[in-house]
Amino acid sequence: xxxxxxxxxxxxxxxxxxxxxxxxxxxxxxxxxxxxxxxxxxxxxxxxxxxxxxxxxxxxxxxxxxxxxxxxxxxxxxxxxxxxxxxxxxxxxxxxxxxxxxxxxxxxxxxxxxxxxxxxxxxxxxxxxxxxxxxxxxxxxxxxxxxxxxxxxxxxxxxxxxxxxxxxxxxxxxxxxxxxxxxxxxxxxxx
Amino acid sequence: xxxxxxxxxxxxxxxxxxxxxxxxxxxxxxxxxxxxxxxxxxxxxxxxxxxxxxxxxxxxxxxxxxxxxxxxxxxxxxxxxxxxxxxxxxxxxxxxxxxxxxxxxxxxxxxxxxxxxxxxxxxxxxxxxxxxxxxxxxxxxxxxxxxxxxxxxxxxxxxxxxxxxxxxxxxxxxxxxxxxxxxxxxxxxxxxxxxxxxxxxxxxxxxxxxxxxxxxxxxxxxxxxxxxxxxxxxxxxxxxxxxxxxxxxxxxxxxxxxxxxxxxxxxxxxxxxxxxxxxxxxxxxxxxxxxxxxxxxxxxxxxxxxxxxxxxxxxxxxxxxxxxxxxxxxxxxxxxxxxxxxxxxxxxxxxxxxxxxxxxxxxxxxxxxxxxxxxxxxxxxxxxxxxxxxxxxxxxxxxxxxxxxxxxxxxxxxxxxxxxxxxxxxxxxxxxxx
Numbered sequence: 001x002x003x004x005x006x007x008x009x010x011x012x013x014x015x016x017x018x019x020x021x022x023x024x025x026x027x028x029x030x031x032x033x034x035x036x037x038x039x040x041x042x043x044x045x046x047x048x049x050x051x052x053x054x055x056x057x058x059x060x061x062x063x064x065x066x067x068x069x070x071x072x073x074x075x076x077x078x079x080x081x082x083x084x085x086x087x088x089x090x091x092x093x094x095x096x097x098x099x100x101x102x103x104x105x106x107x108x109x110x111x112x113x114x115x116x117x118x119x120x121x122x123x124x125x126x127x128x129x130x131x132x133x134x135x136x137x138x139x140x141x142x143x144x145x146x147x148x149x150x151x152x153x154x155x156x157x158x159x160x161x162x163x164x165x166x167x168x169x170x171x172x173x174x175x176x177x178x179x180x181x182x183x184x185x186x187x188x189x190x191x
Numbered sequence: 192x193x194x195x196x197x198x199x200x201x202x203x204x205x206x207x208x209x210x211x212x213x214x215x216x217x218x219x220x221x222x223x224x225x226x227x228x229x230x231x232x233x234x235x236x237x238x239x240x241x242x243x244x245x246x247x248x249x250x251x252x253x254x255x256x257x258x259x260x261x262x263x264x265x266x267x268x269x270x271x272x273x274x275x276x277x278x279x280x281x282x283x284x285x286x287x288x289x290x291x292x293x294x295x296x297x298x299x300x301x302x303x304x305x306x307x308x309x310x311x312x313x314x315x316x317x318x319x320x321x322x323x324x325x326x327x328x329x330x331x332x333x334x335x336x337x338x339x340x341x342x343x344x345x346x347x348x349x350x351x352x353x354x355x356x357x358x359x360x361x362x363x364x365x366x367x368x369x370x371x372x373x374x375x376x377x378x379x380x381x382x383x384x385x386x387x388x389x390x391x392x393x394x395x396x397x398x399x400x401x402x403x404x405x406x407x408x409x410x411x412x413x414x415x416x417x418x419x420x421x422x423x424x425x426x427x428x429x430x431x432x433x434x435x436x437x438x439x440x441x442x443x444x445x446x447x448x449x450x451x452x453x454x455x456x457x458x459x460x461x462x463x464x465x466x467x468x469x470x471x472x473x474x475x476x477x478x479x480x481x482x483x484x485x486x487x488x489x490x491x492x493x494x495x496x497x498x499x500x501x502x503x504x505x506x507x508x509x510x511x512x513x514x515x516x517x518x519x520x521x522x523x524x525x526x527x528x529x530x531x532x533x534x535x536x537x538x539x540x541x542x543x544x545x546x547x548x549x550x551x552x553x554x555x556x557x558x559x560x561x562x563x564x565x566x567x568x569x570x571x572x573x574x575x576x577x578x579x580x581x582x583x584x585x586x587x588x589x590x591x592x593x594x595x596x597x598x599x600x601x602x603x604x605x606x607x608x609x610x611x612x613x614x615x616x617x618x619x620x621x622x623x624x625x
Contacts, residue, residue: 093501093505093506093527095460128589129545129550129571130506130527130529130545130550130573131486131529131530131543131573131574132397132398132574132617132618133398133441133455133485133486133499133529133530133618134483134485134486134499134506134529134530136397136411136439136441136485137439137441137455137457137462137483137485138483139439140438140439140457140460140462141457141460141461141462141483143460144438144457144459144460145460148460162438163417163418163438163439164418164438164439164457165395166397168374168395168397173592175591175592
């Protein structure tokens, strides 16, 4: 068989191959036939290496954006819930209860002791500086600090819960000392 | 059926066996700064179908090769020979014409439509020896031509260096959707193209982490109002909670085998580090007690973790031997150091540190020696994540509400912007190899 014959055979085989590729490629995977090349990451028999994930490329369309904004209004977790109490604030990278937070906490404690059955969620927040993960833990610590203080004032543990939003929900969108000071806070939400 | 198809494909692949064998390593990938390999990348031959792929595929390959700083793509205007369909049916290239313009290698290709699929044949020739160094034929949906181009760029790098490329890897990250207020998780290609949304639940979805096979992402979601760590299968979109105990929780990294996850979980204000099986069972506390312990990043051999602790008064990065329990502080850059990322190559750990009022990215050896400043700018650089070959990092740049994802080579000599234009860009995580 001459060179040309080999190529004709190759072409015929490729045609067969493509039929197979079309037949099996329900997942729209890129299949490749190789002559030489880098070893593949995935062992054979599994998903074809780098198989194209079933999620299509979806560039943001204006319509999708609108839909999202409309749905946003109902999503409690991404909105600051109004509070009957003032926020208390913290120093940078700190979670101890400052002197200026005590009157607010006393007021919160008095309310919860008078209104048996009321439930309070304490949200811990941070300013935008630093990394998101560490701030998530720091916000948790701030909320916990407020919870422990309220408990020490006689609020039953069953009335209190905490959640940290880290630096994800700034109340002041600014990027300066004043905004950061406002955003390092514990926020109280009656449930 | 699938297995039968695959073996048939493999059997047929023999047809395209290279004419000249023997791998010759042309470029030492560990010796940057040398002469760049001049490569010609002419437009592909369009046998049938979309003619725009003819120029689009070489452009993607050229951009990939530039990222390595090892190649020089010669300007197409200088090319003397036109590529013809016959070049894919036995007609040799006129190699002296390519040598004359300085091309040490030529990459040619041919596209053919097959319904909504496209067949792309790519060949890499050594223009001195006249042999084919690599050749591949890809069949896939036409819209995935970029992936095909990235894959062949991987082949080119492999043919020249013996090191597998990473051009078809991806970056997961978080951003605020347009008009939205929460954060969703997205995935983007290394060229900043083909963005796709992974989560879409309009709450906070944070801290994406890839499984070692690249098929799953672990992340924290507030979608029920209470944060939990979820595992999402990227192939079929299924999602299930893995860690529901405790209060605040963030995924750190998968174990190298992929069967467990290091996470941080807080109870009573103390954030502690656990190892949890990926089905959510057998949570085992690795480190606990007073203070904040977060961001566990496991070494490639699975024997150590880097993590953040604030027990010394401010957050710093430590390395802990999982067997013996020995701990060593490795960050000595500033008063606030977080977000360690252990290089898959094993030799370095990157982290974020604040000094002089800004956050910058440093790298250090796992024993704490040889600390180097890698990325610093007028603004904050944070959240480094290494590429699977350890040669690049992706990180977040932020300044007064503006955010951008950037890529830098691990030696700091090369960098580019990956993505901007979405709000609140952050937590980039580089996928493993495909």
